[in-house]
Amino acid sequence: MxxxxxxxxxxxxxxxxxxxxxxxxxxxxxxxxxxxxxxxxxxxxxxxxxxxxxxxxxxxxxxxxxxxxxxxxxxxxxxxxxxxxxxxxxxxxxxxxxxxxxxxxxxxxxxxxxxxxxxxxxxxxxxxxxxxxxxxxxxxxxxxxxxxxxxxxxxxxxxxxxxxxxxxxxxxxxxxxxxxxxxxxxxxxxxxxxxxxxxxxxPQPEEEDEQDEEHQAQGSEREEQSTQDPAQGSESQDPDSPNPNEEDMDDGAESEERSTESEEQGTENQAQGAESKEQGTQPDRSDIKTALQAALAAxxxxxxxxxxxxxxxxxxxESIPSPTLLPTKESYDGNRHYGGLALLRVKVHSAKLTARLQGLVQAHTLTRHRTVQRGRSLSPAHLHRAGVGDPRIFRVRDHKVAPDTALHLLVDLSGSMAGGHDGIALDAAMALALALEPIRGVSRAVSAFPGLRGQTRT
Known part of the structure; x- marks a missing residue:
């Protein structure tokens, strides 16, 4: 753990x-x-x-x-x-x-x-x-x-x-x-x-229009039924007797109308049943508005x-005490004026160091192989060249200069460095770090002890 x-x-x-x-x-x-x-x-x-x-x-x-x-x-x-x-x-x-x-x-x-x-x-x-x-x-x-x-x-x-x-x-x-x-x-x-x-x-305007139209349609239907009933009553009280053939035709037509009306009612009942089922799973429109308003005001x-x-x-x-902490960049709490003067003072020396350090911190890395006429190692993939008089059957490794260096400077600021030695050490560390900064592939850092954020020693 x-x-x-x-x-x-x-x-x-x-x-x-x-x-x-x-x-x-x-x-x-x-x-x-x-x-x-x-x-x-x-x-x-x-x-x-x-x-x-x-x-x-x-x-x-x-x-x-x-x-x-x-x-x-x-x-x-x-x-x-x-x-x-x-x-x-x-x-x-x-x-x-x-x-x-x-x-x-x-x-x-x-x-x-x-x-x-x-x-x-x-x-x-x-x-x-x-x-x-x-x-x-x-x-x-x-x-x-x-x-x-x-x-x-x-x-x-x-x-x-x-x-x-x-x-x-x-x-x-x-x-x-x-x-x-x-x-x-x-x-x-x-x-x-x-x-x-x-x-x-x-509220949606179209919903209100639909409701008005529905009320108007229901009113028209009731009015039409009320006007049809008296007419049907006067027809039944007609003193003229219709002939038997016309009665048979009327009975047949009436029977057919009743059959059609029955089918239409069955279809309408099915539609109303489906609509009722759907309405049973859907909230009322007013309830939806209330719920959305509540969400909006949450x-x-x-x-x-x-x-x-x-x-x-x-x-x-679940946090636990841990002595293992990552180093982080801290804000500068020292005197900015003196820090700026120190920076200007060491920049002159760091510029001269950069050119000299370029050749000292480089590292060599192995790259691709190539074939040559002379060497100590044969290239098995190219031995066939000997049969056609091509002497390039030896393998050598090319070297490429590629700086890849990490440098960490540790400055002693203990009591033994008092009397001006600490200032010289800090200037030297800053100059070296600045000189390495332009060189690609070089990582540098400077630390000092003891003290936190430049705290004055006692």
Whole structure:
């Protein structure tokens, strides 16, 4: 366990180098400020969450524009977060295909721990809409198969509470997710979704027109029936007696009319039965509006928690004290005026050193083989040349100059260096580091002890 725990800073450092993003390990909180990712040291039981958190937040640092203003509505900010999470994770997977497994393992772990559960139609409208968007987008557009059943239940719950019409229109907007290429486009799509919720929560003019037309049709039908009844009564009181042949024809026509009317009533009953069945599974239009209005007015506490906020909280809860911390760049707390003077003072010497050091730090690397006329090693693939008088049957290795050097300077600032020696040592270390800076393939660093951030010695 200790070996695995101590390996986290090493893996985190490798992630940071791969993604070209600073990573800090330590403390009791997982977070990012848009430039640096911080995670606590954790036990092996949650290391998959830690690696997934690193990959996800690295995607935000690389691909999210943190300067853009967020939506002023909690639901709008929630939708922005969902869409941007899916977008940046897909971008990370395209750039680093191996992160797919790392990111998917987070969802697997949350499902196994019961922190990511399917939503039901018994939940509140905000939770149904929020989890519906979360599960559907991650399953359909992030291709996370572990959320297949979650997405199916979410779709059913939304249809039952928010209505089929709204869900169909929502699915139409979500098809734009694969085309999102920036944070601004994610926010624009989020605004469209919020606008859809607002539109569907208001009464539709066409619905009112349809109701008026239905009332008018029913009134006309009643008026027509009332005008037909007296006519039928006067016909029955006609004193003229019809001839027998006409009575037979009328009886046949009347019988045929009754048969046709019976068939029409049967068809109408079937249609009404199907309509009743469909209405039984669909909420009332007023209930849909009320539910959408509730989702639109939801607070941050009423909406589901962001997936990686859950991960951050889990990492913080599982943090453990660890003496193994990654070195990080610290802000300069010394006197900037004297620091600037020291920089100008050593630049003169560093410029002269650069040309001389170029030849001292180079390393030789072996490259491709080539065939020559003389040598100590035969090239088996080219022995056939001897039969045609070609003497190039010997193999040699070419060398190429390729600097690949790491240099770390350690400056002693203990009491024995007092009296001016410490200043000379610091100037020399700075000059050497600056001289190595223009040389490609050279990594350099300077450390000093004791003291923290230039703390004055006593």
């Amino acid at each position: 200790k070996t695995l725990t101590n390996a986290l800073p090493i893996v985190a450092a490798a992630y940071g180098r791969t993604f070209n993003i600073p990573v800090q390990v330590g403390g009791d909180e997982a977070m990012t400020d848009g430039t640096v990712i911080r995670i606590p040291a954790v036990a092996d039981t949650v290391k998959s969450l830690a690696y997934g958190y690193l990959a996800h937040e690295a995607g935000h640092v690389r691909f999210t524009d943190f300067a853009l203003a967020r939506h002023d509505n909690p639901l709008g900010r929630f939708v922005e977060g969902i869409l941007e999470d899916v977008r940046i994770e897909n971008a990370m997977i395209r750039t680093y295909p191996g992160t797919r497994t790392t990111l998917d393992s987070v969802v697997d772990a949350l499902i196994a721990d019961g922190k990511l559960v399917p939503v039901t139609d018994q939940a509140g409208p905000a939770e149904i809409l929020g989890n519906g968007l979360l599960h559907l987008t991650r399953h359909r557009y992030r291709k996370q198969e572990a959320l297949a059943s979650h997405a199916k239940q979410a779709d059913q719950a939304m249809r039952h509470v928010l209505g089929t019409r709204f869900v169909h229109r929502l699915h139409g907007l979500l098809t734009e997710i694969p085309t999102l290429a920036s944070t601004a486009e994610s926010m624009a799509l989020a605004r469209k979704i919020v606008a859809l919720v607002e539109e569907e929560s208001r 607070t941050d506490d009423e909406l589901p928690e962001d997936v990686f906020q859950v991960v951050a909280e889990a990492l913080g809860a």
